[in-house]
Amino acid sequence: MVEYKDPVAEQIKAYILDDPPFSMDIGNTTSEPGWHKLRSSGSRIWLHGSEELAAGLWSREISAYYLSNRSLLNSLETDSPEFPLIAKANQFLKGLPEKERTQEILFIIHAKRILRVSRMLSARIITEIPAADESAEDICRYIRRLYQIAPETISPVLPYTKTNSSAAAALCPDKIPLTLSGIRTPEEALMAAGFITRGIILQAPPGVTPESLAWDTMAALKAVETETKAPDLIINGVSGEQELISLSGFPVINLHVNIASTLLHQPGSNASPLSEMEASERIRTLRSDDFYQRITARL
Numbered sequence: 411m412v413e414y415k416d417p418v419a420e421q422i423k424a425y426i427l428d429d430p431p432f433s434m435d436i437g438n439t440t441s442e443p444g445w446h447k448l449r450s451s452g453s454r455i456w457l458h459g460s461e462e463l464a465a466g467l468w469s470r471e472i473s474a475y476y477l478s479n480r481s482l483l484n485s486l487e488t489d490s491p492e493f494p495l496i497a498k499a500n501q502f503l504k505g506l507p508e509k510e511r512t513q514e515i516l517f518i519i520h521a522k523r524i525l526r527v528s529r530m531l532s533a534r535i536i537t538e539i540p541a542a543d544e545s546a547e548d549i550c551r552y553i554r555r556l557y558q559i560a561p562e563t564i565s566p567v568l569p570y571t572k573t574n575s576s577a578a579a580a581l582c583p584d585k586i587p588l589t590l591s592g593i594r595t596p597e598e599a600l601m602a603a604g605f606i607t608r609g610i611i612l613q614a615p616p617g618v619t620p621e622s623l624a625w626d627t628m629a630a631l632k633a634v635e636t637e638t639k640a641p642d643l644i645i646n647g648v649s650g651e652q653e654l655i656s657l658s659g660f661p662v663i664n665l666h667v668n669i670a671s672t673l674l675h676q677p678g679s680n681a682s683p684l685s686e687m688e689a690s691e692r693i694r695t696l697r698s699d700d701f702y703q704r705i706t707a708r709l
Contacts, residue, residue, distance in 0.1 A: 422518060423555070423558070423559060439470040441469055441470050442470075442471055448654070448663075451659040453657070453658060454661065454663070455662075455663055456476050457475055457666075457670055458476035458478060461481070461530065463667040468532075473662070474534040474565070476535075477524060479540050482537075485520075492519045492522055495515075495518060495522060496519070499514070500515060503515065520540065521559050524559075524564055525560060528560070534565060538567045538568075538591070539552060539553060539568055546576040546577040546580060547580075549568070550580050553581060554581070565608055567590075567591050567611065570590045570591065570592045570593050570594075575590070575605075578602075579605045589610065590602045590611065591613065592611065596626050596627050596629070599612075599643075610641050610643055611664070643660065643662065644663075645660055645663055654673065
């Protein structure tokens with residue numbers, strides 16, 4: 411991938427930002443009374459899943475939209491708004507070697523999708539980084555370049571691995587609001603708490619409920635003495651109203667749009683959200699090569 415601050419990187423940034431400037435303004439966003447009790451408990455709400463359904467559910471009580479790698483893969487489908495960018499970016503980057511050109515096309519598609527969804531929702535985007543097989547140096551380079559596109563809009567997420575933890579530690583001086591996902595034990599949470607600047611996403615292993623994992627991990631984090639503010643705890647996998655009630659007051663709850671629409675008694679889509687185990691397996695098997703092969707096939 412092109413080096414951070416390289417002149418080509420600056421050209422790519424300008425190409426990404428050729429749309430009208432975006433300014434986040436929730437002043438005209440409607441309020442949803444159905445969230446008032448949860449918000450008054452101190453919990454913040456994120457949504458993930460269908461962007462279109464999220465737009466229909468969006469209110470000023472929602473803090474952010476979570477853009478997954480699965481959603482990013484959808485950008486490579488022919489009916490995606492980002493699909494025409496593949497041919498355009500290929501011409502724009504024709505002087506680069508094929509592998510590097512493919513990486514840059516993915517980067518452009520990723521950044522453009524973030525900006526499009528952010529404009530659609532007037533919201534901050536919490537985005538997974540498609541760099542599961544990259545080195546820590548490559549991951550840092552990708553995140554630094556992505557974040558500088560729109561610092562007020564983008565918050566990167568990395569799955570918890572040894573390589574990604576090294577990248578997260580290396581990014582500390584940059585003060586990028588970074589989140590680690592897939593934390594499964596209090597021990598992992600304690601280790602991550604030392605260098606994560608934004609949040610820790612809890613992922614329950616099979617047989618462990620999100621609630622029990624959440625409170626165990628919260629207790630572990632409270633035991634950590636740091637000079638800076640402890641990272642937010644974010645819980646995935648809430649599947650119904652009773653579970654949501656039991657988590658009332660938890661720092662951040664990341665709800666699938668179908669669950670959110672059910673809780674608000676609004677019609678959702680027919681698709682079911684992934685279970686915690688299914689989501690974990692998708693993340694584990696998803697590799698950056700999947701993106702590169704899909705893009706290369708279009709060149």
